[in-house]
Amino acid sequence: MIGAGGVATVAAFKIAQNADVFTEFMIASRRKTKCDKIVEDIHKAGYKLDIKTAQVDADDVEQLKTLFNDFKPELVINLALPYQDLTIMDACLACGCNYLDTANYEPKDEAHFEYSWQWAYRERFEKAGLTAILGCGFDPGVTSIYTAYAAKHHFKEIQYLDIVDCNAGDHHKAFATNFNPEINIREITQKGLYWENGKWVETEPLEIHKDLTYPEIGPRDSYLLHHEEIESLVINYPTIKRARFWMTFGQQYLKHLEVIQNIGMSRIDEVEYEAPLADGTGTAKVKIVPLQFLKAVLPNPQDLGENYEGQTSIGCRIRGIGNDGKEHTYYVYNNCSHRAAYEETGMQGVSYTTGVPAMIGAMMFCKGLWRKPGVYNVEEFDPDPFMEQLNKQGLPWHEIHDGDLEL
Numbered sequence: 001m002i003g004a005g006g007v008a009t010v011a012a013f014k015i016a017q018n019a020d021v022f023t024e025f026m027i028a029s030r031r032k033t034k035c036d037k038i039v040e041d042i043h044k045a046g047y048k049l050d051i052k053t054a055q056v057d058a059d060d061v062e063q064l065k066t067l068f069n070d071f072k073p074e075l076v077i078n079l080a081l082p083y084q085d086l087t088i089m090d091a092c093l094a095c096g097c098n099y100l101d102t103a104n105y106e107p108k109d110e111a112h113f114e115y116s117w118q119w120a121y122r123e124r125f126e127k128a129g130l131t132a133i134l135g136c137g138f139d140p141g142v143t144s145i146y147t148a149y150a151a152k153h154h155f156k157e158i159q160y161l162d163i164v165d166c167n168a169g170d171h172h173k174a175f176a177t178n179f180n181p182e183i184n185i186r187e188i189t190q191k192g193l194y195w196e197n198g199k200w201v202e203t204e205p206l207e208i209h210k211d212l213t214y215p216e217i218g219p220r221d222s223y224l225l226h227h228e229e230i231e232s233l234v235i236n237y238p239t240i241k242r243a244r245f246w247m248t249f250g251q252q253y254l255k256h257l258e259v260i261q262n263i264g265m266s267r268i269d270e271v272e273y274e275a276p277l278a279d280g281t282g283t284a285k286v287k288i289v290p291l292q293f294l295k296a297v298l299p300n301p302q303d304l305g306e307n308y309e310g311q312t313s314i315g316c317r318i319r320g321i322g323n324d325g326k327e328h329t330y331y332v333y334n335n336c337s338h339r340a341a342y343e344e345t346g347m348q349g350v351s352y353t354t355g356v357p358a359m360i361g362a363m364m365f366c367k368g369l370w371r372k373p374g375v376y377n378v379e380e381f382d383p384d385p386f387m388e389q390l391n392k393q394g395l396p397w398h399e400i401h402d403g404d405l406e407l
């Protein structure tokens with residue numbers, strides 16, 4: 001596993017809890033001390049799995065190759081940042097390793113994400129006989145698997161798909177992001193995008209919003225965003241007439257986001273800054289990226305867990321033609337408690353809802369259930385064994401048939 005952040009910590013805990021499937025395990029990241037700390041916490045919690053750790057710069061294919069040739073992993077779980085997806089895939093191809101991630105590639109200098117960069121690896125993975133599993137977190141990930149499950153068991157034709165993501169938690173900070181702030185703010189400040197009648201429709205950032213009611217939570221203002229799983233789902237389910245993604249934001253969060261943008265702190269280009277030298281002998285011109293600097297002063301998402309209350313609720317609201325030929329609606333969702341996630345893994349619910357599916361995807365691969373040469377989004381595999389594990393591994397799902405979808 002590469003990365004030692006919030007999501008990686010949860011995935012590592014879950015891997016240690018499933019030591020019958022995962023027999024040899026290594027955590028490698030930019031800083032080995034962070035990997036060692038995860039192992040220490042896992043062992044303190046009473047899990048016995050022997051876990052190796054290593055330092056690696058995942059931007060550097062040669063370093064990755066050296067590491068992979070040394071440890072010889074069957075599967076590399078990429079839980080670093082989206083910037084490292086391609087270097088890790090290159091190293092996997094060079095060393096004969098299979099691959100899994102939770103977020104699609106994003107170039108550092110352009111706030112833009114799409115699957116084309118990773119889909120371009122299809123033929124190379126096929127020829128090498130290797131499996132690459134893309135987007136195996138919650139969204140993308142579980143939401144795509146929910147859709148595959150609905151298509152397999154409940155619908156002849158899915159026509160309308162709305163993915164709804166609510167975080168109704170309170171971390172008692174004025175402003176913090178729930179996962180890597182740089183990636184999070186880049187995602188939210190982009191233009192909105194959804195699929196309708198065979199084409200993409202663009203909106204201004206956060207232009208479209210409405211109240212949606214979430215189970216055990218109530219109504220929350222939900223904003224239409226561009227989200228990566230829509231891109232593959234409309235290809236894999238061509239009967240879909242409209243597909244959208246909604247995420248809740250509180251007024252306090254949006255107020256801070258607006259100020260951050262207005263004062264230029266969400267910029268991702270380099271700006272020059274006259275910085276004092278550490279030895280006090282003068283100053284030097286340095287280049288900083290404002291959004292990366294902002295990340296350094298914002299609360300670390302990994303430290304939010306302790307006082308986090310409330311829960312997340314993420315699911316798919318689907319309308320289409322059922323197996324009986326009549327129109328039906330279907331809502332499948334999970335609610336996850338931040339406190340319960342923290343008590344089990346030391347991390348909050350957003351890391352938990354991503355790290356658990358990453359482990360289950362790895363389990364599907366290791367058990368031979370999700371193995372086929374090529375590059376695949378998760379909805380292209382059998383959803384049933386994954387859905388079964390969600391119930392066993394801490395993310396149980398619930399269904400509402402023929403309810404009011406509000407959409």
Ligand code: NDP
Pocket residue numbers: 002003004005006007008028029030031034056057058059079080081082084102103135136137138139140141178179180183301302350351353354
């Ligand atoms: P963090 O920033 O907490 O963790 C990222 C980790 O990767 C850190 O340990 C970081 O090192 C390490 N890292 C960064 N760059 C490198 C590098 N060049 N070489 C080696 N290691 C590196 O992020 P999260 O844990 O919150 O998120 C992890 C991934 O999960 C991201 O890709 C994110 O987009 C994705 N995600 C997916 C979701 C989904 O539902 N699909 C939801 C939430 C997140 P260091 O600790 O030294 O900074």
